[in-house]
Amino acid sequence: MNLPVAPPVEPMLAKSAAKVPTGDYLYEPKWDGFRCVVFRDGDQVVLGSRGGKELGRYFPELVESLKAALPQRCVVDGEIVVVVESRLDFDRLSDRIHPAASRIQLLAERTPASFIAFDLLALADRDLTAEPFTERRAALVAAVAEHEHVHVTRATDDPDLATTWFARFEGAGLDGVVAKPSQGPYTPGERSMVKVKHERTADVVVAGYRLHKSGPVVGSLMLGLYGRDGVLNYVGGSSAFTMARRAELIDELAPYLLPEGEAHPWVDAADEGDEEHRRPGTLNRWNAGKDVSFIALRPELVCEVRYDQLQGDRFRHNGRFVRWRPDREAKSCSYEQLEVPAAYDLADVFGG
Known part of the structure; x- marks a missing residue:
């Protein structure tokens, strides 16, 4: 692959907090799935897990969805999820890690996976990791095409709205809120974000x-x-x-x-x-x-x-x-x- 940010990349991580922080943050729902950094260079698509495992063989249908929704050359951080009856289902997502290709294909048809994008690390020949998060997010929103199984996560700079999300979105299978420094760069492997989870x-x-x-x-x-x-x-x-x-x-x-x-x-x-x-x-x-x-x-x-x-x-x-x-x-x-x-x-x- 010929990308300005090459695989593997360790995702940026989060430290825990007891409540939604205030300050110069953008807030997002915390998705409950498999963390994944997507690398696309034309027809080549690599799904990299947090531990460096390649996930593409387990989600063949998602590879096709990403080709339809993402730019030709990009690196996107996000989460793989499975939606069942209007909520996230982690058990059905875990079922996809199976050694039998026939089983994977069956589940891909029955419960297709989706990708929730929340950061853009590279676009065409541009390495965006040093750019402020507000600029990376704006570029992400502009870059991702509308698709049934590829979404850009919601975000807000209002801590009160984020607190409302924390309470309401749990009923759809989400497990909290993440706060990201709005002017911060992308820092692989570092706990630069703040996560607030239900307890x-x-x-x-x-x-x-x-x-x-x-x-x-x-x-x-x-x-x-x-x-x-x-x-x-x-x-x-x-x-x-x-x-x-x-x-x-x-x-x-x-x-x-x-x-x-x-x-x-x-x-x-x-x-x-x-x-x-x-x-x-x-x-x-x-x-x-x-x-x-x-x-x-x-x-x-x-x-x-x-x-x-x-x-x-x-x-x-x-x-x-x-x-x-x-x-x-x-x-x-x-x-x-x-x-x-x-x-x-x-x-x-x-x-x-």
């Missing part, structure tokens, strides 16, 4: 743990919530502990180890074909060699965790341990305690 708490059942790769200490807690049918569903993990705390947890959890022969909702469960309940132990498509075994605990211990977003019936990311809740009965830890955002049509996010 809530929930009381969950600790029904097992996985060992840490370094030795016989706790790697992550296995968290569960009860459905209305009384079945304990696996909703994710909690793993942000110091090494000293991991060692302490081994002793704290020892009294709850599952006795041999005692039943457990996640052990030896006949869950083939059961799509209603979630259990740990499925293979990881990103790392097929990952050890998914765990040590089962009697489902009696309750802890409070912080989480940012619910994806279907599980936490989108690992929960962050807050404290033990000895005052809570495990059976009372159900999905009903979770706050569900009001539905919001993604078309309104695209078209406002």
Whole structure:
């Protein structure tokens, strides 16, 4: 490829903040998908992931959409998403990372991916990375043609409107707001932006743990919530502990180890074909060699965790341990305690 900005490029990153900052910023919705820097040189299109992986083979239909919407020679930073029933669906997006080309093609037809553009790094022979963000955005808006599956993200310089987006757009599957210095250059790999993400708490059942790769200490807690049918569903993990705390947890959890022969909702469960309940132990498509075994605990211990977003019936990311809740009965830890955002049509996010 003959471009002024050549692949690979590490995307510009964001640091976290508790609330929408004020100042000389442009604000954008925070899209929940796969970060991607697109390099186009005529018929050549490369989709570069944040980790340097080439994503083009997983999204063949998106390559064609980008050829229709982008200039002949450009480099664009953005996010790959999948839209299902007027909201983002990260599970359907993750399904696309599959080794079988036939499966990828089937999903490309059933749930085509879209690209949300939010920065322009190069156009024709111009390297724009040193230009102020306001100028890069103006050039991006002018450069991207209207297309069903390629969009330029909305932006505003009004922090009050950004705060409104933070509250409303979650119902369409977005997970917060990003603030970018309006006069700032594009800084690959640096945390030059500010992100504000939703954060809530929930009381969950600790029904097992996985060992840490370094030795016989706790790697992550296995968290569960009860459905209305009384079945304990696996909703994710909690793993942000110091090494000293991991060692302490081994002793704290020892009294709850599952006795041999005692039943457990996640052990030896006949869950083939059961799509209603979630259990740990499925293979990881990103790392097929990952050890998914765990040590089962009697489902009696309750802890409070912080989480940012619910994806279907599980936490989108690992929960962050807050404290033990000895005052809570495990059976009372159900999905009903979770706050569900009001539905919001993604078309309104695209078209406002």
